Amino acid sequence: MTMETIESQQDGSVSDSVAESESAHMQTQTGQNSVPTLAQVSVAGSGTRRGSPAVTLVQLPSDQTVHVQGVIHTPQPSVIQSPQIQTVQVATIAEKDESAESEGVIDSHKRREILSRRPSYRKILNELSSDVPGVPKIEEEKSEEEGTPPNIATMAVPTSIYQTSTGQYIAIAQGGTIQISNPGSDGVQGLQALTMTNSGAPPPGATIVQYAAQSADGTQQFFVPGSQVVVQAATGDMPTYQIRAPTTALPQGVVMAASPGSLHSPQQLAEEATRKRELRLMKNREAAKECRRRKKEYVKCLESRVAVLEVQNKKLIEELETLKDICSPKTD
DNA sequence: TTAAAAAAACGTCACTCTCG
DNA sequence: CGAGAGTGACGTTTTTTTAA
Numbered sequence: 001m002t003m004e005t006i007e008s009q010q011d012g013s014v015s016d017s018v019a020e021s022e023s024a025h026m027q028t029q030t031g032q033n034s035v036p037t038l039a040q041v042s043v044a045g046s047g048t049r050r051g052s053p054a055v056t057l058v059q060l061p062s063d064q065t066v067h068v069q070g071v072i073h074t075p076q077p078s079v080i081q082s083p084q085i086q087t088v089q090v091a092t093i094a095e096k097d098e099s100a101e102s103e104g105v106i107d108s109h110k111r112r113e114i115l116s117r118r119p120s121y122r123k124i125l126n127e128l129s130s131d132v133p134g135v136p137k138i139e140e141e142k143s144e145e146e147g148t149p150p151n152i153a154t155m156a157v158p159t160s161i162y163q164t165s166t167g168q169y170i171a172i173a174q175g176g177t178i179q180i181s182n183p184g185s186d187g188v189q190g191l192q193a194l195t196m197t198n199s200g201a202p203p204p205g206a207t208i209v210q211y212a213a214q215s216a217d218g219t220q221q222f223f224v225p226g227s228q229v230v231v232q233a234a235t236g237d238m239p240t241y242q243i244r245a246p247t248t249a250l251p252q253g254v255v256m257a258a259s260p261g262s263l264h265s266p267q268q269l270a271e272e273a274t275r276k277r278e279l280r281l282m283k284n285r286e287a288a289k290e291c292r293r294r295k296k297e298y299v300k301c302l303e304s305r306v307a308v309l310e311v312q313n314k315k316l317i318e319e320l321e322t323l324k325d326i327c328s329p330k331t332d
Numbered sequence: 333t334t335a336a337a338a339a340a341a342c343g344t345c346a347c348t349c350t351c352g
Numbered sequence: 353c354g355a356g357a358g359t360g361a362c363g364t365t366t367t368t369t370t371a372a
Contacts, residue, residue, distance in 0.1 A: 281343080281344070284345085285342085285343060285344080288342075288343070289341090289342080289343095292342085
Protein backbone atom coordinates (compact mmCIF):
# COMPACT_ATOMS: atom_id res chain seq x y z
CA MET A 1 0.00 0.00 0.00
CA THR A 2 1.43 3.30 -1.01
CA MET A 3 0.97 6.35 1.07
CA GLU A 4 0.91 9.60 -0.72
CA THR A 5 0.19 13.05 0.53
CA ILE A 6 -2.06 15.64 -0.92
CA GLU A 7 -2.84 19.00 0.45
CA SER A 8 -6.24 20.33 1.15
CA GLN A 9 -7.21 23.88 1.75
CA GLN A 10 -8.93 24.32 5.03
CA ASP A 11 -8.78 26.61 7.98
CA GLY A 12 -9.76 23.97 10.48
CA SER A 13 -11.55 26.37 12.72
CA VAL A 14 -15.03 25.59 13.82
CA SER A 15 -16.55 28.52 15.53
CA ASP A 16 -19.76 30.43 15.45
CA SER A 17 -18.71 32.24 12.35
CA VAL A 18 -18.69 29.29 10.07
CA ALA A 19 -20.26 31.35 7.37
CA GLU A 20 -16.90 32.27 5.97
CA SER A 21 -15.87 28.68 5.44
CA GLU A 22 -19.29 27.87 4.07
CA SER A 23 -19.20 30.61 1.57
CA ALA A 24 -15.84 29.76 0.24
CA HIS A 25 -15.93 27.55 -2.75
CA MET A 26 -12.61 25.92 -2.74
CA GLN A 27 -10.46 26.09 -5.76
CA THR A 28 -7.60 23.86 -6.61
CA GLN A 29 -5.25 24.94 -9.28
CA THR A 30 -3.87 22.07 -11.22
CA GLY A 31 -0.30 21.41 -10.32
CA GLN A 32 0.10 24.50 -8.24
CA ASN A 33 -1.29 24.02 -4.79
CA SER A 34 0.32 27.03 -3.30
CA VAL A 35 -2.38 27.99 -0.89
CA PRO A 36 -1.17 29.78 2.23
CA THR A 37 -3.01 27.73 4.80
CA LEU A 38 -2.69 24.10 4.01
CA ALA A 39 -3.69 21.03 5.90
CA GLN A 40 -2.38 17.67 4.98
CA VAL A 41 -4.59 14.80 4.00
CA SER A 42 -3.05 11.40 3.79
CA VAL A 43 -4.29 9.12 1.10
CA ALA A 44 -3.82 5.41 1.33
CA GLY A 45 -4.37 4.16 -2.14
CA SER A 46 -5.54 0.61 -2.51
CA GLY A 47 -6.42 -1.56 -5.38
CA THR A 48 -6.33 -0.99 -9.03
CA ARG A 49 -6.03 2.12 -11.04
CA ARG A 50 -8.17 0.66 -13.72
CA GLY A 51 -11.28 -1.41 -13.60
CA SER A 52 -13.71 -1.36 -10.74
CA PRO A 53 -13.73 1.65 -8.52
CA ALA A 54 -11.03 1.41 -5.93
CA VAL A 55 -11.66 2.31 -2.34
CA THR A 56 -9.24 4.81 -0.94
CA LEU A 57 -8.72 5.71 2.67
CA VAL A 58 -8.39 9.39 3.25
CA GLN A 59 -6.88 10.43 6.53
CA LEU A 60 -8.19 13.82 7.48
CA PRO A 61 -6.26 16.22 9.67
CA SER A 62 -8.72 15.63 12.48
CA ASP A 63 -7.79 11.94 12.61
CA GLN A 64 -10.89 11.08 10.70
CA THR A 65 -10.72 8.41 8.10
CA VAL A 66 -12.92 8.65 5.08
CA HIS A 67 -13.52 5.87 2.63
CA VAL A 68 -13.32 7.27 -0.83
CA GLN A 69 -14.60 5.40 -3.77
CA GLY A 70 -12.50 5.54 -6.86
CA VAL A 71 -13.55 8.16 -9.30
CA ILE A 72 -12.13 6.70 -12.47
CA HIS A 73 -14.33 4.06 -13.94
CA THR A 74 -12.95 2.38 -16.98
CA PRO A 75 -16.18 1.84 -18.86
CA GLN A 76 -16.98 5.50 -18.59
CA PRO A 77 -15.47 8.06 -20.88
CA SER A 78 -13.09 10.34 -19.19
CA VAL A 79 -14.56 13.42 -17.65
CA ILE A 80 -11.63 15.38 -18.92
CA GLN A 81 -12.84 17.35 -21.86
CA SER A 82 -10.36 20.04 -22.41
CA PRO A 83 -6.83 20.65 -21.29
CA GLN A 84 -7.78 24.24 -20.71
CA ILE A 85 -10.02 23.32 -17.83
CA GLN A 86 -7.69 23.61 -14.93
CA THR A 87 -9.86 24.81 -12.14
CA VAL A 88 -11.93 22.45 -10.10
CA GLN A 89 -14.58 24.04 -8.01
CA VAL A 90 -15.61 22.16 -4.95
CA ALA A 91 -18.75 21.92 -2.96
CA THR A 92 -20.64 25.12 -2.96
CA ILE A 93 -23.37 23.72 -0.84
CA ALA A 94 -24.50 26.76 0.99
CA GLU A 95 -23.83 29.79 -1.03
CA LYS A 96 -23.73 32.98 0.86
CA ASP A 97 -24.21 36.15 -0.97
CA GLU A 98 -20.66 37.08 -1.75
CA SER A 99 -21.60 40.54 -2.80
CA ALA A 100 -22.60 41.31 0.73
CA GLU A 101 -19.05 40.74 1.79
CA SER A 102 -17.39 42.49 -1.09
CA GLU A 103 -19.45 45.58 -0.87
CA GLY A 104 -18.99 45.94 2.82
CA VAL A 105 -21.31 48.91 2.97
CA ILE A 106 -24.47 46.90 3.20
CA ASP A 107 -26.50 47.63 6.24
CA SER A 108 -26.80 44.98 8.87
CA HIS A 109 -30.52 44.55 8.48
CA LYS A 110 -30.32 43.73 4.82
CA ARG A 111 -27.37 41.46 5.44
CA ARG A 112 -29.33 39.73 8.11
CA GLU A 113 -32.17 39.21 5.72
CA ILE A 114 -29.88 37.62 3.20
CA LEU A 115 -28.30 35.35 5.71
CA SER A 116 -31.46 34.27 7.40
CA ARG A 117 -32.92 32.95 4.19
CA ARG A 118 -30.40 30.17 4.02
CA PRO A 119 -31.86 26.72 4.47
CA SER A 120 -31.12 24.81 7.60
CA TYR A 121 -28.04 22.71 8.05
CA ARG A 122 -30.13 19.62 8.32
CA LYS A 123 -31.70 20.28 4.95
CA ILE A 124 -28.44 21.16 3.33
CA LEU A 125 -26.68 18.14 4.67
CA ASN A 126 -29.49 15.79 3.83
CA GLU A 127 -29.59 17.10 0.31
CA LEU A 128 -25.90 16.70 0.14
CA SER A 129 -26.06 13.18 1.48
CA SER A 130 -28.62 12.23 -1.12
CA ASP A 131 -26.09 13.22 -3.75
CA VAL A 132 -23.06 11.69 -2.14
CA PRO A 133 -23.41 8.24 -0.59
CA GLY A 134 -20.53 8.71 1.77
CA VAL A 135 -21.99 11.71 3.49
CA PRO A 136 -23.88 10.84 6.62
CA LYS A 137 -27.31 12.25 7.22
CA ILE A 138 -28.20 14.34 10.18
CA GLU A 139 -30.93 12.38 11.84
CA GLU A 140 -34.12 13.87 13.06
CA GLU A 141 -33.40 12.38 16.45
CA LYS A 142 -30.20 12.89 18.33
CA SER A 143 -27.45 10.84 16.87
CA GLU A 144 -26.25 7.81 18.76
CA GLU A 145 -22.80 9.30 19.05
CA GLU A 146 -24.18 11.44 21.82
CA GLY A 147 -24.12 8.33 23.92
CA THR A 148 -26.54 7.68 26.69
CA PRO A 149 -29.74 9.59 26.99
CA PRO A 150 -29.51 12.76 29.01
CA ASN A 151 -31.49 11.53 31.92
CA ILE A 152 -29.17 8.59 32.31
CA ALA A 153 -26.05 10.60 31.85
CA THR A 154 -27.01 13.19 34.40
CA MET A 155 -27.58 10.64 37.11
CA ALA A 156 -23.89 10.03 37.32
CA VAL A 157 -22.98 12.66 39.88
CA PRO A 158 -25.85 13.49 42.16
CA THR A 159 -24.87 15.63 45.08
CA SER A 160 -28.01 15.22 47.15
CA ILE A 161 -30.57 12.48 47.25
CA TYR A 162 -33.87 12.78 49.09
CA GLN A 163 -36.73 10.42 49.50
CA THR A 164 -40.22 11.70 49.34
CA SER A 165 -43.06 10.56 51.48
CA THR A 166 -44.43 8.71 48.51
CA GLY A 167 -41.27 6.73 48.17
CA GLN A 168 -39.88 8.59 45.24
CA TYR A 169 -36.24 9.55 45.19
CA ILE A 170 -35.16 13.04 44.26
CA ALA A 171 -31.57 13.56 43.26
CA ILE A 172 -30.12 17.00 42.73
CA ALA A 173 -27.11 16.89 40.51
CA GLN A 174 -24.36 19.45 40.44
CA GLY A 175 -25.45 20.77 37.14
CA GLY A 176 -28.74 21.82 38.59
CA THR A 177 -30.64 18.85 37.35
CA ILE A 178 -33.30 17.33 39.52
CA GLN A 179 -34.09 13.70 38.98
CA ILE A 180 -37.08 11.88 40.30
CA SER A 181 -37.07 8.12 40.30
CA ASN A 182 -39.82 5.74 41.21
CA PRO A 183 -38.59 2.89 43.37
CA GLY A 184 -40.99 0.48 41.81
CA SER A 185 -39.47 0.76 38.41
CA ASP A 186 -36.23 -0.82 37.47
CA GLY A 187 -33.79 1.99 37.93
CA VAL A 188 -33.34 4.12 34.93
CA GLN A 189 -36.75 3.77 33.45
CA GLY A 190 -38.33 5.44 36.43
CA LEU A 191 -36.13 8.47 36.16
CA GLN A 192 -37.45 11.83 35.29
CA ALA A 193 -34.91 14.52 34.62
CA LEU A 194 -35.79 17.96 35.78
CA THR A 195 -33.84 21.09 35.22
CA MET A 196 -33.14 23.78 37.75
CA THR A 197 -32.34 27.04 36.13
CA ASN A 198 -30.24 29.27 38.28
CA SER A 199 -29.56 31.78 35.60
CA GLY A 200 -30.59 35.29 36.16
CA ALA A 201 -31.11 37.12 39.38
CA PRO A 202 -33.93 35.73 41.42
CA PRO A 203 -36.36 38.18 42.84
CA PRO A 204 -35.18 39.10 46.33
CA GLY A 205 -36.83 37.08 49.02
CA ALA A 206 -38.98 35.18 46.63
CA THR A 207 -39.04 31.47 46.27
CA ILE A 208 -40.98 30.44 43.26
CA VAL A 209 -41.12 27.01 41.91
CA GLN A 210 -42.61 26.95 38.52
CA TYR A 211 -43.90 23.75 37.21
CA ALA A 212 -44.86 22.66 33.78
CA ALA A 213 -46.33 19.28 33.09
CA GLN A 214 -45.92 17.87 29.63
CA SER A 215 -48.15 14.91 29.33
CA ALA A 216 -46.84 13.86 25.96
CA ASP A 217 -43.61 12.35 27.20
CA GLY A 218 -44.26 12.50 30.88
CA THR A 219 -41.57 15.06 31.40
CA GLN A 220 -41.96 17.40 34.33
CA GLN A 221 -39.89 20.50 34.72
CA PHE A 222 -39.26 22.67 37.74
CA PHE A 223 -37.73 26.09 37.76
CA VAL A 224 -36.18 27.16 40.99
CA PRO A 225 -34.67 30.61 41.10
CA GLY A 226 -31.64 30.94 43.30
CA SER A 227 -29.84 28.03 44.85
CA GLN A 228 -32.66 26.33 46.70
CA VAL A 229 -33.20 22.63 46.52
CA VAL A 230 -36.24 20.45 46.42
CA VAL A 231 -36.52 18.50 49.62
CA GLN A 232 -39.76 16.71 50.23
CA ALA A 233 -42.91 15.70 48.51
CA ALA A 234 -46.25 15.22 50.18
CA THR A 235 -48.81 12.56 49.60
CA GLY A 236 -52.02 12.97 47.73
CA ASP A 237 -53.10 13.41 44.21
CA MET A 238 -51.43 16.75 43.92
CA PRO A 239 -47.75 16.45 44.74
CA THR A 240 -46.14 19.29 46.60
CA TYR A 241 -42.53 19.95 47.35
CA GLN A 242 -40.64 22.07 49.81
CA ILE A 243 -37.77 24.30 48.96
CA ARG A 244 -34.91 24.80 51.36
CA ALA A 245 -31.70 26.66 51.18
CA PRO A 246 -28.91 24.10 51.03
CA THR A 247 -27.29 25.29 54.24
CA THR A 248 -30.33 25.51 56.46
CA ALA A 249 -32.60 22.87 57.81
CA LEU A 250 -35.64 25.07 57.95
CA PRO A 251 -38.14 25.02 55.19
CA GLN A 252 -38.16 28.30 53.45
CA GLY A 253 -41.38 28.19 51.67
CA VAL A 254 -43.62 26.11 49.70
CA VAL A 255 -44.30 25.67 46.67
CA MET A 256 -46.23 24.34 43.93
CA ALA A 257 -49.26 22.74 42.56
CA ALA A 258 -49.32 20.32 39.73
CA SER A 259 -51.11 22.74 37.50
CA PRO A 260 -50.97 26.51 37.52
CA GLY A 261 -54.71 26.72 37.76
CA SER A 262 -56.54 29.89 37.11
CA LEU A 263 -54.55 33.05 37.40
CA HIS A 264 -56.19 36.10 38.73
CA SER A 265 -53.94 38.48 40.55
CA PRO A 266 -51.35 40.60 38.76
CA GLN A 267 -48.68 38.79 40.72
CA GLN A 268 -49.89 35.47 39.42
CA LEU A 269 -49.95 36.82 35.92
CA ALA A 270 -46.46 38.11 36.34
CA GLU A 271 -45.33 34.75 37.66
CA GLU A 272 -46.94 33.03 34.74
CA ALA A 273 -45.23 35.39 32.35
CA THR A 274 -41.94 34.75 34.08
CA ARG A 275 -42.51 31.04 33.88
CA LYS A 276 -43.27 31.23 30.20
CA ARG A 277 -40.22 33.31 29.60
CA GLU A 278 -38.00 30.92 31.52
CA LEU A 279 -39.42 28.04 29.58
CA ARG A 280 -38.89 29.78 26.30
CA LEU A 281 -35.35 30.72 27.18
CA MET A 282 -34.57 27.21 28.28
CA LYS A 283 -35.91 25.75 25.09
CA ASN A 284 -34.05 28.27 23.03
CA ARG A 285 -30.90 27.51 24.96
CA GLU A 286 -31.21 23.85 24.17
CA ALA A 287 -32.09 24.64 20.57
CA ALA A 288 -29.02 26.78 20.22
CA LYS A 289 -26.84 23.99 21.57
CA GLU A 290 -28.37 21.54 19.16
CA CYS A 291 -28.01 23.99 16.32
CA ARG A 292 -24.34 24.43 17.07
CA ARG A 293 -23.84 20.73 17.25
CA ARG A 294 -25.46 20.34 13.86
CA LYS A 295 -23.38 23.14 12.48
CA LYS A 296 -20.19 21.48 13.63
CA GLU A 297 -21.33 18.24 12.10
CA TYR A 298 -22.11 20.06 8.91
CA VAL A 299 -18.70 21.67 8.78
CA LYS A 300 -17.04 18.32 9.41
CA CYS A 301 -19.06 16.93 6.57
CA LEU A 302 -17.95 19.71 4.28
CA GLU A 303 -14.36 19.11 5.22
CA SER A 304 -14.74 15.43 4.50
CA ARG A 305 -16.24 16.25 1.17
CA VAL A 306 -13.40 18.57 0.37
CA ALA A 307 -10.95 15.79 1.10
CA VAL A 308 -12.88 13.41 -1.09
CA LEU A 309 -12.99 15.87 -3.93
CA GLU A 310 -9.31 16.61 -3.54
CA VAL A 311 -8.64 12.96 -4.01
CA GLN A 312 -10.88 12.91 -7.05
CA ASN A 313 -9.06 15.89 -8.42
CA LYS A 314 -5.71 14.27 -7.93
CA LYS A 315 -6.83 11.11 -9.64
CA LEU A 316 -8.19 13.07 -12.57
CA ILE A 317 -4.91 14.86 -12.90
CA GLU A 318 -3.10 11.57 -12.91
CA GLU A 319 -5.48 10.26 -15.52
CA LEU A 320 -4.87 13.30 -17.63
CA GLU A 321 -1.15 12.84 -17.42
CA THR A 322 -1.48 9.19 -18.35
CA LEU A 323 -3.64 10.00 -21.34
CA LYS A 324 -1.23 12.68 -22.41
CA ASP A 325 1.61 10.20 -22.32
CA ILE A 326 -0.37 7.71 -24.33
CA CYS A 327 -1.68 10.10 -26.96
CA SER A 328 1.37 12.22 -27.54
CA PRO A 329 4.47 10.25 -28.50
CA LYS A 330 7.76 11.68 -27.42
CA THR A 331 9.11 14.20 -29.88
CA ASP A 332 12.73 14.25 -28.91
C1' DT B 333 4.54 29.63 35.81
C1' DT B 334 1.71 33.17 34.37
C1' DA B 335 -0.48 36.72 31.78
C1' DA B 336 -2.28 37.78 27.34
C1' DA B 337 -4.35 36.35 23.17
C1' DA B 338 -7.09 33.36 20.58
C1' DA B 339 -10.52 30.07 20.09
C1' DA B 340 -14.50 27.80 21.48
C1' DA B 341 -18.73 27.63 23.80
C1' DC B 342 -22.57 29.79 25.57
C1' DG B 343 -27.03 32.60 26.23
C1' DT B 344 -30.11 35.61 24.29
C1' DC B 345 -32.61 38.19 20.81
C1' DA B 346 -34.68 38.70 16.45
C1' DC B 347 -36.22 36.84 12.64
C1' DT B 348 -37.95 33.23 9.12
C1' DC B 349 -40.10 29.07 8.12
C1' DT B 350 -43.12 25.19 8.83
C1' DC B 351 -46.99 22.85 10.46
C1' DG B 352 -51.44 22.13 12.37
C1' DC C 353 -52.84 32.59 11.75
C1' DG C 354 -50.38 31.32 15.86
C1' DA C 355 -46.97 28.37 18.10
C1' DG C 356 -42.81 26.46 18.02
C1' DA C 357 -38.46 25.05 15.78
C1' DG C 358 -34.32 26.58 13.59
C1' DT C 359 -30.62 29.66 13.06
C1' DG C 360 -27.71 34.09 12.29
C1' DA C 361 -25.87 37.81 14.97
C1' DC C 362 -23.90 39.63 18.93
C1' DG C 363 -22.03 40.06 23.43
C1' DT C 364 -20.19 37.41 27.26
C1' DT C 365 -17.86 33.66 29.51
C1' DT C 366 -14.90 29.75 29.57
C1' DT C 367 -11.20 27.09 27.77
C1' DT C 368 -7.02 26.52 25.26
C1' DT C 369 -2.83 28.16 23.29
C1' DT C 370 1.19 31.00 23.18
C1' DA C 371 4.82 33.99 24.52
C1' DA C 372 7.64 35.89 28.11
